[in-house]
Amino acid sequence: MTKQLSGPEVAQQIGEKFPDAITGSDETAVFVRSEALLEVARFIKESLDLDYLNSITAVDYIDYFELVYHLTSLENNHSIILKTKCDERENPIVPSVVSLWQGADFQEREIYDLMGISFEGHPNMKRIFLWDGFQGHPLRKDFTLDVPGGGKAT
Amino acid sequence: MEIEKPYVSSELDKAEGAEIEALIAASKEPYPDPVAWLDEEIKRNVLLTSTEHVIDWGKRYSVWPVLLGLACCAFEMVAAAASRFDFSRFGMEVFRFSPRQADLMLVAGTLTWKMAPALRRIYDQMAEPKWVIAMGTCTISGGCFRGSYSVVPGLNLIVPVDVYIPGCPPRPEGLIHGFMELHRKVLKDKLIKKEKDD
Numbered sequence: 001m002t003k004q005l006s007g008p009e010v011a012q013q014i015g016e017k018f019p020d021a022i023t024g025s026d027e028t029a030v031f032v033r034s035e036a037l038l039e040v041a042r043f044i045k046e047s048l049d050l051d052y053l054n055s056i057t058a059v060d061y062i063d064y065f066e067l068v069y070h071l072t073s074l075e076n077n078h079s080i081i082l083k084t085k086c087d088e089r090e091n092p093i094v095p096s097v098v099s100l101w102q103g104a105d106f107q108e109r110e111i112y113d114l115m116g117i118s119f120e121g122h123p124n125m126k127r128i129f130l131w132d133g134f135q136g137h138p139l140r141k142d143f144t145l146d147v148p149g150g151g152k153a154t
Numbered sequence: 155m156e157i158e159k160p161y162v163s164s165e166l167d168k169a170e171g172a173e174i175e176a177l178i179a180a181s182k183e184p185y186p187d188p189v190a191w192l193d194e195e196i197k198r199n200v201l202l203t204s205t206e207h208v209i210d211w212g213k214r215y216s217v218w219p220v221l222l223g224l225a226c227c228a229f230e231m232v233a234a235a236a237s238r239f240d241f242s243r244f245g246m247e248v249f250r251f252s253p254r255q256a257d258l259m260l261v262a263g264t265l266t267w268k269m270a271p272a273l274r275r276i277y278d279q280m281a282e283p284k285w286v287i288a289m290g291t292c293t294i295s296g297g298c299f300r301g302s303y304s305v306v307p308g309l310n311l312i313v314p315v316d317v318y319i320p321g322c323p324p325r326p327e328g329l330i331h332g333f334m335e336l337h338r339k340v341l342k343d344k345l346i347k348k349e350k351d352d
């Protein structure tokens with residue numbers, strides 16, 4: 001079984017290097033400011049040997065978006081969760097982690113497509129599932145459709 | 155080998171998006187069901203009846219479906235083709251992967267707007283006479299995904315549909331019943347199309 005690293009311990013390690021980056025921590029997760037995300041991710045990737053990004057998820061809490069990064073070390077069999085907030089709703093921008101984990105490429109595009117969060121530094125920031133010209137981002141809580149399926153209700 | 159035009163995916167994306175948007179804009183009204191076969195026997199052309207009957211009999215037993223398994227209904231379609239239910243009994247054993255060799259479009263599964271232009275193109279490439287079966291609730295009306303942003307609410311917005319087979323998914327028996335209905339329809343097909351009375 002993969003060992004869950006303790007959030008406060010990892011937060012402490014990060015805090016020694018980047019004193020302003022941490023906003024909090026709980027049992028399994030570390031909360032960081034979105035501006036410092038890339039530096040923190042690079043730091044813990046190297047110091048904790050986190051060579052695998054399981055998934056990136058975006059959550060719409062209406063007041064803010066939260067991004068959840070599940071990180072695992074296949075070598076040492078431990079994992080940690082990194083979370084960051086994004087308060088902006090009109091044009092949310094978060095640093096991309098494609099330069100650290102190639103697997104982030106399609107997942108960040110999926111989040112951009114369905115949640116409308118842009119990733120700064122992504123090599124190919126465009127929609128992945130929906131077509132070019134689709135209006136809005138359908139997984140947002142405030143997304144509504146005038147007509148089901150975009151067609152005429154019969 | 156040198157490629158003359160560089161691969162620019164943004165242009166492809168734009169072209170694809172424009173095609174889908176155009177199809178959505180054009181697909182506001184469902185196609186009416188082709189119901190000419192419901193006409194009374196008396197209205198049929200007496201001189202051609204015998205020839206017509208033989209030709210329709212031949213068409214009936216050589217309906218070749220094009221494989222369009224879009225979602226989970228496809229497994230029931232495969233089951234209906236396999237030895238237990240075996241719809242080769244009705245002359246339908248060959249699934250064609252080329253629309254040019256097929257007579258029947260068997261749409262099994264959820265149709266999304268992104269797939270819709272491809273489906274329409276396959277329909278347009280099929281040679282006449284051609285028929286369409288909508289298999290499963292999602293294909294017929296969008297089903298439980300009807301309120302979704304990405305699912306076509308009804309196959310008849312894209313192509314005219316001959317037979318609807320409800321179910322989620324329909325069992326192979328249901329599918330075979332649908333084929334029987336289609337065969338009835340093919341038998342009543344006319345060589346000479348008459349103008350509508352109205």
